[in-house]
Amino acid sequence: MEEAVRPIFDWTDVSEYFPPVSKNEQETLLAQVINRRLDEITPSxxxxxxxxxxxxxxxxxxxxxxxxxxxxxxxxxxxxxxxxxxxxxxxxxxxxxxxxxxxxxxxxxxxxxxxxxxxxxxxxxxxxxxxxxxxxxxxxxxxxxxxxxxxxxxxxxxxxxxxxxxxxxxxxxxxxxxxxxxxxxxxxxxxxxxxxxxVRHPSIRQLIRLLKDLRCREETFQCLNPWYLELLCHCSTVPLHGGELLTVPQAYRRVFQLLSAGLFLPGSIGIPDPCEEEDDGIHIMLTSSEQDQLAGVAGMILRMLHHGAFRELLAEGGAMPADFRTAQLVGSVKVQPPVIVSIDSN
Missing domain, CATH: 3.30.460.10 (Beta Polymerase, domain 2)
Structure with a gap:
């Protein structure tokens, strides 16, 4: 019996039902940290x-x-x-x-x-x-x-x-x-x-640099080769049903929203490779534990983003990078690492 392919929850499709209560100063701060980190990782x-x-x-x-x-x-x-x-x-x-x-x-x-x-x-x-x-x-x-x-x-x-x-x-x-x-x-x-x-808009290239930078520091994302990262960043910046491209801070957050919602988990529609004839999502090339770890770590990153751990997540300005294998203290909040449940068969 074939596994049903399902869409995932995407906040850009329902954003009108979840309007922000007020202008969030955290988003302005995230944009500033992202811009500084981009200055650090972009070649002169x-x-x-x-x-x-x-x-x-x-x-x-x-x-x-x-x-x-x-x-x-x-x-x-x-x-x-x-x-x-x-x-x-x-x-x-x-x-x-x-x-x-x-x-x-x-x-x-x-x-x-x-x-x-x-x-x-x-x-x-x-x-x-x-x-x-x-x-x-x-x-x-x-x-x-x-x-x-x-x-x-x-x-x-x-x-x-x-x-x-x-x-x-x-x-x-x-x-x-x-x-x-x-x-x-x-x-x-x-x-x-x-x-x-x-990929003509510079915001997509900026997001790709940020994800490649994260991949260099965090082994969970090393299962995504550069091409997969580029497709993920393109998907995260371009709204599913058209409209304006997301800003870099919005798209950065959406990367982890999509991953934690199960974009690369079994049964997800995933992201098809536009350069291949098959319609299968690129995530079928990942092992079960890699898929699980991506979703789990993305959820942890989302929680840390919510509590304002921007410099630790982006390793900006010499900040100590976050370790997603141990509990992270963000202010007075302890963010626990994900529990990985998938086991790859030999």
Whole structure:
């Protein structure tokens, strides 16, 4: 018997039935703490320019190889920037940019390594160092199957993932490692294209940064990969039945309202992946205990938000981050940690 799929309680659908009693000064304070934390975790213009400059150099070299006859020899088709830097949601201190190279035939490790070495050689040539003082150098390093990275002396890294077109991937054995790696890289391209079409308001990018920052501190949220976090933030900022986008403080609170209401629990409609053909919610990829922990910790965060523990939740201004595994004292109120009841079967 199939499990019934159910909607969850969403206060944005019934907000007219629960009007605020009065203007809440706590919301103003939350907005101020969020803005200060965003200042702390958003890369400076100089940092972003440094990363973008190296990424542009790498992509320009590969584009030139594609245009030249050497590109045909290397079976190169296209190179595209992807990942957090392209989407504009990277955190400060993360000097890693990502790119995907699409080959004209299924790539092999030898093809990808040869390309990486060739690009590094070009970047280390005297011609490439004109105007840089002549002291720039780039190191090539294979890091995984069909993947390499280029590291500059400025501390910037560009990770390059190899793939081919979907019809060619379909011809590979579906359970082969190469097919899985190529499909994962192709998904990065689809994610960026969807993101550029649907995430145009800066408030969604700001919320993504806040959730990525929380994920770095709290292991409960590490089961959500960056793409899942981005979909969750988009869902939390955009009202279900249209209307104006929520402000960042409203959307931040709504993230935990949705999670604690069971958005990622079994039987929930969840959030479908817009880049996949299946309509299943992304939460089916999580274990039962991960789903339970997300709902439980989100409920604890909501209670702490209600009692004004903004700096502890956001770790703003050097405040000691909240520990969701132990009881937290907020003023005179003790907020208890969630009780996890799900047990994953081996």
């Amino acid at each position: 213009a100089a940092e972003q320019a440094l990363i973008q400059a190296f990424l542009t150099k790498v992509i320009t070299v590969i584009d030139n190889l594609i245009v030249a006859g050497e590109g045909e020899e290397l079976m190169l088709d296209e190179v595209l920037p992807v990942g957090s830097q392209k989407k504009g949601v990277a955190l400060t201190g993360c000097k890693i940019a990502d790119a995907v190279i699409i080959f004209k035939k299924p790539p092999t490790d030898v093809m990808v390594t040869n390309l990486g070495v060739r690009v590094a050689d070009i970047l280390n040539s005297p011609e490439a160092n004109i105007g840089t003082g002549g002291n720039q150098s780039v190191a090539h390093r294979p890091i995984d199957r069909l993947t390499f990275q280029l590291e500059s002396t400025d501390g910037v890294t560009v990770r390059v993932y190899a793939t081919t077109t979907a019809p060619l991937i379909a011809k590979l054995p579906s359970d082969s490692e190469d097919a899985l790696v190529c499909m994962a890289a192709l998904r990065m391209v689809r994610h960026v294209r969807w993101f550029e079409e649907n």
